[in-house]
Amino acid sequence: xxxxxxxxxxxxxxxxxxxxxxxxxxxxxxxxxxxxxxxxxxxxxxxxxxxxxxxxxxxxxxxxxxxxxxxxxxxxxxxxxxxxxxxxxxxxxxxxxxxxxxxxxxxxxxxxxxxxxxxxxxxxxxxxxxxxxxxxxxxxxxxxxxxxxxxxxxxxxxxxxxxxxxxxxxxxxxxxxxxxxxxxxxxxxxxxxxxxxxxxxxxxxxxxxxxxxxxxxxxxxxxxxxxxxxxxxxxxxxxxxxxxxxxxxxxxxxxxxxxxxxxxxxxxxxxxxxxxxxxxxxxxx
Amino acid sequence: xxxxxxxxxxxxxxxxxxxxxxxxxxxxxxxxxxxxxxxxxxxxxxxxxxxxxxxxxxxxxxxxxxxxxxxxxxxxxxxxxxxxxxxxxxxxxxxxxxxxxxxxxxxxxxxxxxxxxxxxxxxxxxxxxxxxxxxxxxxxxxxxxxxxxxxxxxxxxxxxxxxxxxxxxxxxxxxxxxxxxxxxxxxxxxxxxxxxxxxxxxxxxxxxxxxxxxxxxxxxxxxxxxxxxxxxxxxxxxxxxxxxxxxxxxxxxxxxxxxxxxxxxxxxxxxxxxxxxxxxxxxxxxxxxxxxxxxxxxxxxxxxxxxxxxxxxxxxxxxxxxxxxxxxxxxxxxxxxxxxxxxxxxxxxxxxxxxxxxx
Numbered sequence: 001x002x003x004x005x006x007x008x009x010x011x012x013x014x015x016x017x018x019x020x021x022x023x024x025x026x027x028x029x030x031x032x033x034x035x036x037x038x039x040x041x042x043x044x045x046x047x048x049x050x051x052x053x054x055x056x057x058x059x060x061x062x063x064x065x066x067x068x069x070x071x072x073x074x075x076x077x078x079x080x081x082x083x084x085x086x087x088x089x090x091x092x093x094x095x096x097x098x099x100x101x102x103x104x105x106x107x108x109x110x111x112x113x114x115x116x117x118x119x120x121x122x123x124x125x126x127x128x129x130x131x132x133x134x135x136x137x138x139x140x141x142x143x144x145x146x147x148x149x150x151x152x153x154x155x156x157x158x159x160x161x162x163x164x165x166x167x168x169x170x171x172x173x174x175x176x177x178x179x180x181x182x183x184x185x186x187x188x189x190x191x192x193x194x195x196x197x198x199x200x201x202x203x204x205x206x207x208x209x210x211x212x213x214x215x216x217x218x219x220x221x222x223x224x225x226x227x228x229x230x231x232x233x234x235x236x237x238x239x240x241x242x243x244x245x246x247x248x249x250x251x252x253x254x255x256x257x258x259x260x261x262x263x264x265x266x267x268x269x270x271x272x273x274x275x276x277x278x279x280x281x282x283x284x285x
Numbered sequence: 286x287x288x289x290x291x292x293x294x295x296x297x298x299x300x301x302x303x304x305x306x307x308x309x310x311x312x313x314x315x316x317x318x319x320x321x322x323x324x325x326x327x328x329x330x331x332x333x334x335x336x337x338x339x340x341x342x343x344x345x346x347x348x349x350x351x352x353x354x355x356x357x358x359x360x361x362x363x364x365x366x367x368x369x370x371x372x373x374x375x376x377x378x379x380x381x382x383x384x385x386x387x388x389x390x391x392x393x394x395x396x397x398x399x400x401x402x403x404x405x406x407x408x409x410x411x412x413x414x415x416x417x418x419x420x421x422x423x424x425x426x427x428x429x430x431x432x433x434x435x436x437x438x439x440x441x442x443x444x445x446x447x448x449x450x451x452x453x454x455x456x457x458x459x460x461x462x463x464x465x466x467x468x469x470x471x472x473x474x475x476x477x478x479x480x481x482x483x484x485x486x487x488x489x490x491x492x493x494x495x496x497x498x499x500x501x502x503x504x505x506x507x508x509x510x511x512x513x514x515x516x517x518x519x520x521x522x523x524x525x526x527x528x529x530x531x532x533x534x535x536x537x538x539x540x541x542x543x544x545x546x547x548x549x550x551x552x553x554x555x556x557x558x559x560x561x562x563x564x565x566x567x568x569x570x571x572x573x574x575x576x577x578x579x580x581x582x583x584x585x586x587x588x589x590x591x592x593x594x595x596x597x598x599x600x601x602x603x604x605x606x607x608x609x610x611x612x613x614x615x616x617x618x619x620x621x622x623x624x625x626x627x628x629x630x631x632x633x634x635x636x637x638x639x640x641x642x643x644x
Contacts, residue, residue, distance in 0.1 A: 189516075
């Protein structure tokens with residue numbers, strides 16, 4: 001039975017990866033984290049469904065987040081830069097900061113920061129166009145023990161609040177969100193795949209993950225232009241704010257230029273991911 | 286030596302952190318004090334019994350005679366074994382947990398099947414609590430073989446004394462049997478190499494010991510290319526590789542879905558390997574222990590044979606053969622070997638110490 005499953009999965013993934021994935025599937029069954037049978041899991045994997053959706057979780061730094069189709073699965077590149085960002089800033093409960101995450105998806109970026117920074121040091125606000133994503137992000141916040149607002153106790157806590165809006169819309173940000181501005185940190189992993197690359201994506205991405213989290217017009221830069229407009233016109237940035245944007249494999253220079261051209265920033269830098277790709281634009285006011 | 290007085294001073298004189306060191310020292314000295322007190326009280330009983338030998342009542346005299354010979358017996362046991370074993374310095378690694386690495390050697394898929402058997406044997410040793418030590422065992426990395434069995438594995442044994450007991454398992458384990466896959470009924474010989482390393486906790490303070498490495502000495506790499514990466518790819522790739530530049534030691538870890546966990550485990554293995562090197566070096570520096578260590582130090586040496594046809598297990602270092610193969614593989618019979626090798630090591634140490642004294 002096992003050897004037949006291994007043989008079929010190996011033909012799709014190669015033997016080393018198949019062995020590992022089978023062990024992770026078995027571990028999810030053994031720990032009762034999943035009600036599925038190993039055979040069901042393998043059958044779904046053979047249909048190119050991402051392992052993360054089959055198992056229902058994805059580790060992200062020290063967190064183990066819930067994932068549900070079609071909300072974008074957190075990527076290791078994002079995990080890396082969000083961890084570096086957490087280490088490069090040191091907010092305290094005495095000097096708390098306000099954070100805005102645009103297109104939050106599973107909530108992975110702000111929730112990791114809320115987890116890594118000291119209690120009471122950050123109020124995180126997460127925006128997404130998909131109500132489904134926001135439900136997932138709230139479930140993840142509950143899982144991580146991050147409340148949506150202070151519960152009145154004296155104990156310092158970080159908070160995580162969600163807003164259902166389209167940050168490309170003219171009327172963004174809503175008054176409710178604006179009430180929490182200005183922001184000391186804006187983070188985003190916006191859609192950045194141009195449509196020519198989109199149609200070439202592997203089926204595990206193309207057929208399963210939300211197009212609205214991936215596809216970004218013909219250049220892949222639409223959302224960066226929108227974010228540039230936001231930061232230059234809407235007074236969203238606190239005096240020494242920092243903006244951190246994930247970019248696609250060949251977009252770093254273009255996005256750095258877009259952010260520089262706003263004239264809002266003192267300096268910009270590019271962070272490289274562990275696989276050697278220029279992955280994150282950091283702009284400092 | 287007034288240990289009680291020293292003990293009463295502990296809490297007043299030193300900070301909590303120092304307390305731990307002093308308490309450990311106190312615990313180590315306790316057996317010596319116990320033995321000495323028992324020796325003194327036995328001597329006293331003997332002194333009291335000797336005059337009774339001259340008792341005019343013959344039945345009393347005969348009782349006294351019995352008592353005197355029993356007490357003399359006890360005292361000579363003290364002289365012959367209790368005191369000499371207390372002469373051995375306490376093991377500096379007595380508190381450490383252990384990390385065991387198993388790699389299949391010659392014999393192809395049969396070696397992988399045997400590695401699976403050994404893995405179960407060690408897990409049972411811990412789960413049956415045969416050693417009475419309340420250790421826990423968990424597999425931190427495991428590379429399954431395609432044809433069944435396990436190519437290599439890393440197991441954590443947590444608990445006091447785990448390293449001191451299990452380090453005697455380091456070496457090449459050999460199996461002689463007819464593999465399940467063999468149709469002609471021929472006996473094959475296959476091997477598995479075992480290395481047992483000391484396990485140190487990341488968080489535990491090292492009682493003033495220096496750090497084993499600094500982060501500047503570490504190169505951390507992710508493995509395999511992810512193409513465009515980012516949103517373009519959702520394949521799980523969490524493998525990491527650490528290189529400790531000064532020694533060239535590399536540790537790869539890819540068993541966990543979480544890169545964070547793989548990194549933590551890789552650092553744990555690296556720390557164990559570096560501590561192992563440090564301990565080996567310290568042992569070699571202690572000239573007097575060198576002779577007895579020859580038996581256990583060479584990890585490429587064949588230490589034990591498991592012969593299925595004859596149902597016997599032989600430990601080549603001490604020449605011990607027991608017809609208890611089944612019980613050994615079930616974990617219960619293994620402790621006889623672990624204890625015998627440990628005892629032999631202690632006897633060797635003692636012989637070396639005495640030899641050193643005579644020079």
